[in-house]
Amino acid sequence: MTFTAEAATSTPKKTARPVFPFTAIVGQEEMKLALILNIIDPKIGGVMIMGDRGTGKSTTIRALADLLPEIDVVADDPFNSDPSDPEIMGDEVRNMIEAGQTPTTAKKKVQMVDLPLGATEDRVCGTIDIEKALSEGVKAFEPGLLAKANRGILYVDEVNLLDDHLVDVLLDSAASGWNTVEREGISIRHPARFVLVGSGNPEEGDLRPQLLDRFGMHAQIRTVKEPELRVQIVEQRTQFDQNPPEFLVTYQTGQDALQQKMIEAQERLKTVTIDHELRVKISQMCSELDVDGLRGDIVTNRAAKALTAYENRTDVTVDDIRRVATLCLRHRLRKDPMESIDSGDKVNKVFCEVFGIAEDE
Numbered sequence: 138m139t140f141t142a143e144a145a146t147s148t149p150k151k152t153a154r155p156v157f158p159f160t161a162i163v164g165q166e167e168m169k170l171a172l173i174l175n176i177i178d179p180k181i182g183g184v185m186i187m188g189d190r191g192t193g194k195s196t197t198i199r200a201l202a203d204l205l206p207e208i209d210v211v212a213d214d215p216f217n218s219d220p221s222d223p224e225i226m227g228d229e230v231r232n233m234i235e236a237g238q239t240p241t242t243a244k245k246k247v248q249m250v251d252l253p254l255g256a257t258e259d260r261v262c263g264t265i266d267i268e269k270a271l272s273e274g275v276k277a278f279e280p281g282l283l284a285k286a287n288r289g290i291l292y293v294d295e296v297n298l299l300d301d302h303l304v305d306v307l308l309d310s311a312a313s314g315w316n317t318v319e320r321e322g323i324s325i326r327h328p329a330r331f332v333l334v335g336s337g338n339p340e341e342g343d344l345r346p347q348l349l350d351r352f353g354m355h356a357q358i359r360t361v362k363e364p365e366l367r368v369q370i371v372e373q374r375t376q377f378d379q380n381p382p383e384f385l386v387t388y389q390t391g392q393d394a395l396q397q398k399m400i401e402a403q404e405r406l407k408t409v410t411i412d413h414e415l416r417v418k419i420s421q422m423c424s425e426l427d428v429d430g431l432r433g434d435i436v437t438n439r440a441a442k443a444l445t446a447y448e449n450r451t452d453v454t455v456d457d458i459r460r461v462a463t464l465c466l467r468h469r470l471r472k473d474p475m476e477s478i479d480s481g482d483k484v485n486k487v488f489c490e491v492f493g494i495a496e497d498e
Contacts, residue, residue, distance in 0.1 A: 155381035159200035160391035163370050165193060168356040171464050172201050174443040175332045175353065177402045181439045182353025183311055183333030185296070185344070185468065189360045194336040195294060202249035202290050204396055212241040215280040216327045217248065217288045224314070225288060225328045248289030250282050254298055261303060265320045278325045283316040286331040296335030297342050304344065307333060308351045350429070353436045355468035402446040409442040411453035419458060422491045426484065428469045437465040455492055462488050
């Protein structure tokens with residue numbers, strides 16, 4: 138999803154259902170940072186969020202989607218096609234533009250699509266009406282959730298309970314940016330670029346390592362223990378529930394500032410550089426952690442650059458890498474089947490050894 142500076146707004150959004158503001162969420166910094174970095178650079182590959190029940194996973198993700206500015210889309214297009222980028226427009230729109238026609242455009246909120254646990258593959262990917270295709274000679278396609286999620290956020294709660302085959306389909310689409318549906322010799326494909334966010338409770342089991350590895354980042358969240366913070370969270374939620382409009386106005390300035398910051402970061406990302414020496418050390422760290430494949434190297438580079446852009450800089454520092462390394466690598470470590478995901482201690486220890494930094498710094 139690409140934003141423009143003009144998309145930012147300074148007035149509270151009028152929605153049918155008020156959404157708790159992102160900037161009002163207390164704590165859970167690891168989850169919030171991972172989500173923001175994926176919005177700045179969706180090619181990071183999504184976020185897997187594991188944590189206790191009732192820790193605000195769904196609330197945070199919905200709050201982020203509500204925070205995002207409107208995007209330009211082709212009017213009445215089922216794939217939210219970008220009117221100016223051929224890579225994220227459907228074939229029909231592309232053919233129209235190649236024929237010299239100018240499609241009608243519209244503004245649309247970034248979609249957040251919930252994928253229910255009981256969803257079938259047809260519901261997720263879409264279906265082809267074979268009867269209509271044969272009788273009328275047209276590719277009659279009924280779009281699924283992947284079409285709706287194009288240029289938005291696809292959220293799967295309890296992803297660890299979802300059928301592995303469906304998870305594979307989601308990850309394939311998220312990685313390639315396209316969804317292909319084939320049936321009876323008829324093939325249809327459409328753009329499906331989205332930020333994939335999965336959440337789950339570790340007590341209910343984890344994803345298979347092969348699938349978990351394909352999520353760009355892995356954030357862990359836990360129930361807040363400090364009594365003062367717990368009171369603050371309860372009070373905020375009570376205030377929001379009692380008078381949502383008044384509560385939203387209180388946080389609108391912060392919401393607008395964060396929105397603008399992400400818009401500018403996405404534009405600045407193109408100019409961010411990372412020294413060759415730092416890239417070598419990232420790969421050395423991944424090698425010493427015995428991470429399979431190169432996804433860890435790629436994602437760590439991307440996340441460090443996104444963080445640099447987010448903080449209004451253009452040169453990646455060692456500290457940028459340190460702050461994203463655990464998020465990008467903890468779920469890629471080889472471990473005993475009885476162990477849970479590494480808390481980050483092992484990643485941090487190897488990082489310090491490779492970069493020559495004392496662990497307590």
